[in-house]
Amino acid sequence: xxxxxxxxxxxxxxxxxxxxxxxxxxxxxxxxxxxxxxxxxxxxxxxxxxxxxxxxxxxxxxxxxxxxxxxxxxxxxxxxxxxxxxxxxxxxxxxxxxxxxxxxxxxxxxxxxxxxxxxxxxxxxxxxxxxxxxxxxxxxxxxxxxxxxxxxxxxxxxxxxxxxxxxxxxxxxxxxxxxxxxxxxxxxxxxxxxxxxxxxxxxxxxxxxxxxxxxxxxxxxxxxxxxx
Numbered sequence: 602x603x604x605x606x607x608x609x610x611x612x613x614x615x616x617x618x619x620x621x622x623x624x625x626x627x628x629x630x631x632x633x634x635x636x637x638x639x640x641x642x643x644x645x646x647x648x649x650x651x652x653x654x655x656x657x658x659x660x661x662x663x664x665x666x667x668x669x670x671x672x673x674x675x676x677x678x679x680x681x682x683x684x685x686x687x688x689x690x691x692x693x694x695x696x697x698x699x700x701x702x703x704x705x706x707x708x709x710x711x712x713x714x715x716x717x718x719x720x721x722x723x724x725x726x727x728x729x730x731x732x733x734x735x736x737x738x739x740x741x742x743x744x745x746x747x748x749x750x751x752x753x754x755x756x757x758x759x760x761x762x763x764x765x766x767x768x769x770x771x772x773x774x775x776x777x778x779x780x781x782x783x784x785x786x787x788x789x790x791x792x793x794x795x796x797x798x799x800x801x802x803x804x805x806x807x808x809x810x811x812x813x814x815x816x817x818x819x820x821x822x823x824x825x826x827x828x829x
Contacts, residue, residue, distance in 0.1 A: 634713065635753040638822055641716040648704055648718075649741035655699035656731035656779070658770060658788060660692035661723045692727075694766045694788055696773070700740060710769035712759050713818050729787040731779050738777060747776040 637645060695709030707720040738746065748756045751772050755764060767788050774780040774788075 633758060634818075635757050637716075637757075638713050638818060640822060641714060644706070644716045644718060645741060645744075648700055648702070648706065650739050651700035651702050651704070652737050652739050653698055653733070653743055654701050654737065656733065656774075657697040658694065658729045658731060658774075658784065659697060659722070659726050660694050660787070661726040662690045663693050691790065692767075694770045696770060698740065698743075706740075710759060710766045714757060714769070727787075729784055731774065731784065732781065733779055734777075743773065743777055747773045750776040 636642070693709070695707055698706045698708055700706070704718060707715075707717040709715050744756075755772065756769075758764060767790060770788050771780065771785070774784065
């Protein structure tokens with residue numbers, strides 16, 4: 602049975618360590634990883650062929666420091682716009698996916714797509730069950746269906762206002778034909794007014810921050826996956 606580590610290249614020793622660093626720097630410079638990070642691919646090798654038996658969509662209010670940062674970057678405009686929106690909280694969305702081996706995974710999109718087999722859930726989190734079809738996909742097929750329908754760029758690249766966590770959840774459920782009106786209402790928050798009225802430089806800075814976080818994920822965790 603093959604085992605995996607989170608490294609980039611085959612081989613051992615100083616020479617390969619230098620090559621590893623070069624590879625990370627090269628991809629850090631280009632700035633986009635249009636595939637799962639090494640840790641996530643390791644988990645997909647471990648769990649990807651198990652069938653999905655349950656999905657719970659979770660939403661938790663975004664951290665107060667994020668709202669404060671957006672308010673500072675927009676010179677107070679963010680808070681003013683938020684007061685006119687039809688909801689008083691903004692949420693971060695993720696899924697809890699149970700597999701046929703009873704493993705539960707937390708799946709979400711931040712600066713990169715994240716899969717975790719150990720995680721915490723905030724006490725103020727709200728939940729909504731997904732009605733699964735009779736023919737249930739494996740975890741690998743679940744993601745494959747989404748990437749096939751929406752493309753790698755949409756799936757892997759993050760934008761807080763146009764390609765965010767809620768779109769990630771909606772795309773995955775839609776591509777696998779397990780979305781309904783009630784679930785859509787639970788997931789979707791219309792950000793049109795926010796996008797239209799926030800200063801352009803605020804949106805640009807927000808994108809620069811998440812793009813940089815994506816690059817540093819490549820630098821710290823690597824771009825590829827090494828087999829031993």
